[in-house]
Amino acid sequence: MGFTDFFKRKQPKYDTTNIRVTDLDVGFVFDYDLSSWEVQAKYEYDWGDNYFSKEYKINNGSKTLFLSVEEDDELYLSVSQKLKVRQIGTQVHDDLMRLQKAPDSFEYEGKKYFLEKEAPGYFNEKARNEDWVEFISWNYEDESGNFLVCIEQWDEKEFEASSGKFIQEFEISNILPK
Secondary structure (H helix, E strand, O other), X not given: OOHHHHXXXXXXXXXXXXXXXXHOOOOOEEEEOOEEEEEEXXXXXXXXXXXEEEEEEEEOOOOEEEEEEEEEOXXXXXXXXXEOHHHHOHHXXXXXXXXXXXXXXXXXXXEEEEEEEEEEEEEEEOOOOOOOEEEEEEEEEEOOOOEEEEEEXXXXXXXXXXXXXXXXXXXXXXXXXX
């Protein structure tokens, strides 16, 4: 590697004077909800038809959340936390296990959630360069459109869930690279 090649490789892939949430990577730090968060892991999802989204595992020292970033005509952001499928309700869990199908709606923490999208896709943990893993995702939103629940099926009887809310880009500030 020549001297000029060394400096070319160190150039970031983003505007260093205007770092956006779409530029996040492992080790970045930012402010959200009156706390500083560090990006601990980066994940990528392939939804087919050349449509990809990213998710970041973030931690503020006492809590771990997941920040989802999707760009499709506009920017969609959400923060969520993992939960056990049974927490959504035993009927939801039973339907998933018995019928291998997610329900059209359910109630969780006093809100009614409706199925917005069923999406088969592929998952890749970028930090480990693992092979892509196939899964199915069911995305739900409450009546206000502000809160969400996601259920994912990874294997015949392996399900994961998360709940969270949609946020705006301005809610994430002071982004600093590693």
